[in-house]
Amino acid sequence: MSEASLALGRTWKRPPIISNPILRWTLIIGALIYLIAAVMTIDVNWSRVYEGLERGKKFILAFSNPNFSDRWTDIHEGMLESIVMAVASTVAGIIISIPIGLGAARNIAPLPVYLICRGIIALSRALHEIIVAILLVAIFGFGPLAGFLTLSFATIGFLSKLLAEDIEDTDKSQAEAIKATGSSWLQWINFGIQPQIMPRLIGLSIYRLDINFRESAILGLVGAGGIGATLNTAFDRYEFDTAAAIIIIIIAIVMVLENTSTFIRGKLQ
């Protein structure tokens, strides 16, 4: 702190977060202009919103009285299909992700393989699941197969990327020690690299199972199987009690999955 600010009669002021005043004011003014422009162009039909408050209240009240029984067969089948899709696609996704993850790690893959694998990862991460699902439903027809393929494809982008980063972070000396014994390439990967990344791979896989289940709940909106179709119908018919029941089941399953995955990851580390 300079001497001037310590002089008597002057109060301390918190230093600004962005120290460059030109940058600070440009950001503030820019943000303000954007905010005004955005608010002006967002067209809100307030009377419609006001009317909706009644329905909103009904929806919130529906949570205290969810209706599991009326559409139980639909809910049961949809939920089972969502879980089945999530599990199957996570397994398939892991199986495909491992070679791509190996290929996307700069310390073991040659440059052409590295670039191809990174390209696949980038593509998978850039496309939203629902867009992939729309295209796959158009190609493979309605049903859980399209959803399974969508989630497997989405898993690749997530798992391969994190796996590749983990492989790049592995301890070189262990891998080198295995190589020094005259191991083949496969033995080198299996005994030098694999033990180092295994705990994280298991943790990530369980986490991805959790994500895949959440995503599988929406794929039904575009006809790719799962609980989404039932949920969509429930909203369209304003059957909020059924919708509330489905949402409660989704939250419960996600909570169970999340706690299991935290528990298993805690045990592994």
Place this chain on the structure above:
Amino acid sequence: MAIKQTTDGIKIWARRNTKEQITNWIMWLVGTAIFMYCWQGISAETDWDFFWDAPEIAVDISSRAMPPKWDYITSLWVPLWDTLNIATMGTVLSLVMAIPIAFLAARNTTPDKYIIRNLALLIIVSSRSINSLIWALLLVSIIGPGVFAGLVAISLRSIGFCAKLLYEAIEEIDEKQVEAITATGASRWQVMVFGILPQIMPALAGITVFRWDINIRESTVLGLVGAGGIGLQMQGSLNVLAWPQVSLILLVILIAVLISEWVSAKVRGAII
């Protein structure tokens, strides 16, 4: 690791001992059985004729979709602006709600460790478990279709994400600084503003940009359920099977997502 001795007295190194081998084998068996069961469920619901002629269909659709209808871009600028607004304003709105929830959920700042903390955690879990498209579906049904429903959907979905990361950051702060501020006789609010806030500011900024990036990605598809943005155009084009328009929209979405990812990476790089 185990050393096994054969009957000839030769020692052989094996990675796992017998007990580990058996548990390993059983786990693989159970895992495979679960997968096969799931696969059977999917397979039973699938029309395999559609599967086998899928390559033809894929070629057919891509031949229809190419080349993209470039001049359609003129009617995409407004939806793009809407998409940007949904993502940005949704992020801002979610932060307004997420910051108090994070303070209520963090062990060291919560006013009540049992009831209030668990309530805050429940809000976080609920918000995180429900996909933004479901939130959008719900809000379109409640407040009608449009950009506003999408904006609220995005903000409700983001609360859980932002609040979770933020309360973890609050729990990791340096207590000494808080103690120092408290020792000056500061009130509870002053402690928050001068003791805690400066410490979580970098985390807050990072989380905001990170979530904004995700929100751009998600707001591109909200239109599918009527919640505004470029997804609305996509739904319209898909409904009339206008594949050249669809391919242009997909291209625009891809570029928008890549730009937002680049911006987010740059900003986060500048903060850290």
